[in-house]
Amino acid sequence: MLRRRYEPRAARSAVAVAFLLALMPFPGSAQEEYSIAPVPGWVTILQPPEGPTEAGSGRPGEEADTELILVSVQDRAGGPDTESYVRLRYRVRGAGAVQEDSQVEIAFNPAYQELVLHSAAVHRGGRSLPQLSPDRVQVYDEESRLSSYVVDGRKTAVIFMEDVRVGDVIDYSYTIRGANPVFGGHYSREFLLGTSGRVGRLHARLLWEREGDPRIRLHRTDQEPTVRRAGGTTEYVWDLRDTEPVVWERSTPAWYRASPAVQISDFGSWSRVAAWGRRLFDVDTDLPDELVRLATELQESESEPLARAEAALRFTQDEIRYLAVALGENSHRPYPPSLVLDRRYGDCKDKSLLLVTLLRAMGIEAHPALVSTVYREHVADFDPSAGVFDHVVVVIRMDGEEYWVDPTRLLDREPLEPGVSPYGAALVLAEGTGDLARMPRPELVEPERDIVTRLDIGLPGEETTMSVETTYRRGSAVGIREFFQNTPRDEITRGYVEYYADLYPGIASAGTVDMRDDQEGNEVVVTERYRIEDFWYDPQGDDELVAELYPMEVASSLPSGVSGRRSMPLALDHPVWIRSVTEARLEDGWAIDPEEVTVDVPGSFFQYSAQVTDDVLRLSHEYRSRADHVPPEAAIEHQRGLERMSSQIGFTITPPGPISEQVAYGVLLFVILLVAAGIEGGRRLLSRG
Numbered sequence: 001m002l003r004r005r006y007e008p009r010a011a012r013s014a015v016a017v018a019f020l021l022a023l024m025p026f027p028g029s030a031q032e033e034y035s036i037a038p039v040p041g042w043v044t045i046l047q048p049p050e051g052p053t054e055a056g057s058g059r060p061g062e063e064a065d066t067e068l069i070l071v072s073v074q075d076r077a078g079g080p081d082t083e084s085y086v087r088l089r090y091r092v093r094g095a096g097a098v099q100e101d102s103q104v105e106i107a108f109n110p111a112y113q114e115l116v117l118h119s120a121a122v123h124r125g126g127r128s129l130p131q132l133s134p135d136r137v138q139v140y141d142e143e144s145r146l147s148s149y150v151v152d153g154r155k156t157a158v159i160f161m162e163d164v165r166v167g168d169v170i171d172y173s174y175t176i177r178g179a180n181p182v183f184g185g186h187y188s189r190e191f192l193l194g195t196s197g198r199v200g201r202l203h204a205r206l207l208w209e210r211e212g213d214p215r216i217r218l219h220r221t222d223q224e225p226t227v228r229r230a231g232g233t234t235e236y237v238w239d240l241r242d243t244e245p246v247v248w249e250r251s252t253p254a255w256y257r258a259s260p261a262v263q264i265s266d267f268g269s270w271s272r273v274a275a276w277g278r279r280l281f282d283v284d285t286d287l288p289d290e291l292v293r294l295a296t297e298l299q300e301s302e303s304e305p306l307a308r309a310e311a312a313l314r315f316t317q318d319e320i321r322y323l324a325v326a327l328g329e330n331s332h333r334p335y336p337p338s339l340v341l342d343r344r345y346g347d348c349k350d351k352s353l354l355l356v357t358l359l360r361a362m363g364i365e366a367h368p369a370l371v372s373t374v375y376r377e378h379v380a381d382f383d384p385s386a387g388v389f390d391h392v393v394v395v396i397r398m399d400g401e402e403y404w405v406d407p408t409r410l411l412d413r414e415p416l417e418p419g420v421s422p423y424g425a426a427l428v429l430a431e432g433t434g435d436l437a438r439m440p441r442p443e444l445v446e447p448e449r450d451i452v453t454r455l456d457i458g459l460p461g462e463e464t465t466m467s468v469e470t471t472y473r474r475g476s477a478v479g480i481r482e483f484f485q486n487t488p489r490d491e492i493t494r495g496y497v498e499y500y501a502d503l504y505p506g507i508a509s510a511g512t513v514d515m516r517d518d519q520e521g522n523e524v525v526v527t528e529r530y531r532i533e534d535f536w537y538d539p540q541g542d543d544e545l546v547a548e549l550y551p552m553e554v555a556s557s558l559p560s561g562v563s564g565r566r567s568m569p570l571a572l573d574h575p576v577w578i579r580s581v582t583e584a585r586l587e588d589g590w591a592i593d594p595e596e597v598t599v600d601v602p603g604s605f606f607q608y609s610a611q612v613t614d615d616v617l618r619l620s621h622e623y624r625s626r627a628d629h630v631p632p633e634a635a636i637e638h639q640r641g642l643e644r645m646s647s648q649i650g651f652t653i654t655p656p657g658p659i660s661e662q663v664a665y666g667v668l669l670f671v672i673l674l675v676a677a678g679i680e681g682g683r684r685l686l687s688r689g
Helices: 015-020 097-099 144-148 268-278 289-301 304-318 337-343 348-361 376-381 474-486 488-503 552-557 630-646 670-688
Strands: 034-036 066-078 081-092 103-108 114-124 125-130 137-143 156-158 170-177 186-192 201-210 215-219 227-228 231-245 261-265 365-373 389-397 400-407 424-428 437-439 450-458 464-473 506-510 514-518 524-530 547-549 577-586 593-599 604-613 618-624 650-651 662-664
Touching: 015 268, 034 337, 066 097, 103 170, 144 186, 186 201, 215 618, 261 289, 268 424, 289 304, 289 348, 304 348, 304 389, 337 348, 348 365, 348 389, 376 424, 389 424, 424 547, 464 474, 474 488, 474 514, 474 524, 488 506, 552 577, 593 630, 593 670, 630 670
Parallel strands: 034 114, 066 201, 450 577
Antiparallel strands: 066 081, 081 170, 103 156, 114 125, 114 170, 137 156, 186 261, 201 231, 215 261, 227 231, 365 389, 365 424, 389 400, 424 437, 450 464, 464 524, 506 524, 514 524, 547 650, 577 618, 593 604, 604 618, 650 662
16 A cells, blocks of 8 residues: 545644644654654744734634644654654634644654654643653553554554633644655655645744755745755755645545645656665565466466466456455565465555566566555656655557556456556556656446436326346446445335435335346446335325426436636546436326437536426436636636536436426526435445445
């Protein structure tokens, strides 16, 4: 498992965001879990800012629950070792802040980190109330990530601050010493120069005691450092006062970096990062017997090289379960393939090295490749660094083509397709790699989900029957296949009934949900059957009966509505292609004119049609994403298009009378959308894996 870097969101408390200013504290070995000692001599001790920030926000009308007074992050890079000092000073201005921010939590990994606590105090009315003593410090194992099948040995030191009251100022500092030897002495860091709250004084400092200069890259800031040189030491300082808060807009892509930041790295080039990675993923040509036997079995199972590669991929995906035991250097260094095979578990890097080893044993060229599941192709916006990657895949080179494969995708039956990958860019760990490799994203040639709903509608008081047939392809097939394999069929059936119950309260299952899996074509077909009592209902209590035809899956796939102008891109799920066809049979037929609507806006495409053939009304709804985001300047156009899409989703009908009336509706649409939003989460969890 490679570590993922995160940027703050406005929903986090101000203190939680301030922790992120320290970023990933640099790790080394520790005799004990923590110690208490004075601030080291290399640290610059700062005075808190005076004036309105210390007493309040200093801005009329601004009343942040927690007020950040001082944030200081200082690094010392000397020889192979690194020390990182952090000091936070903040005021808790409300009861919520007292509850959330009176407990100091510091994450560290004792396998390669040494935590030194310096100070912790509560300041009130000119008095300082010391809080740092061994009886108030507890260290807990941080294995909450086990639910994600990750064990990395991290712990959390907690300082329990006592007698904290509204208006108090909390001040504490600590240092984390050492460096994970897996990085080979390289230094890589990003200092954030802004948070979601205003900061009275924000201070970042690097004391560089190594040969040469690190590369410094500014992001969304023009704040150059103050540089001082003395002997063999260079000091870089960013010292900001009363910083403006970073306002995150809703539905911003994960890869978008809104905070002003400074990236510092001594790698210098992607070729040096690749060289570092190759040393970790060295493939042993002298294989143990069990690996030789497995490679031979896989080779003899197929006659064509591509089919052999696919067989090896399926083995690592399905026979080696995902579990990341990322202890010590194994945060980035894979375990030996023979051990992974013996354990039958591993994470992305373990599975990738095993697959590469098997492929090479069969005479097939293959290499590990580093990617980012967050930044994807936007890793190119960073200076070369190992820290921007959080995942490992494999590239197979055969007959002049490159096949990008992910050994962690359980039950993936997608045929190998040359040249495409969802990750956008990769650093291939092969000799001669000098830059990032472009990975074009796969283009959908047909919907990933095709839904056909058939209703035989009875008259008021009669039963209505409904069947739903959903065809899943590509990634959707993988998810639903895993879901059906891991969930009892009767539980699935109950969940599907509950999904429709808010729309049709009288619904009941007419049989167990059926699933047909074409693994060779990577296509799964799920069939559901229902009986519906009281299909018609009286919403106003005036004896005027109505019923709804509503493509719930399409409605839930439409982008979330975000109104107003934007300065940041709008995130879209991509690629998405879903088509829903509803065929409703009514014995007395329909009185409705054909209709067709197309909405084509930046990032999204939607099409709706209604037509009648004999006694069957056929409604078709189709949504397809065009990109993973909408640029800010096109957000309003996209929002207006989304409103047009939503207005075509719901369809209300009335029972046959002297003149049967069926009308598309817009006014009731938003009520139904709210209902669907409430029930969609359950079905998506159940039916989409």
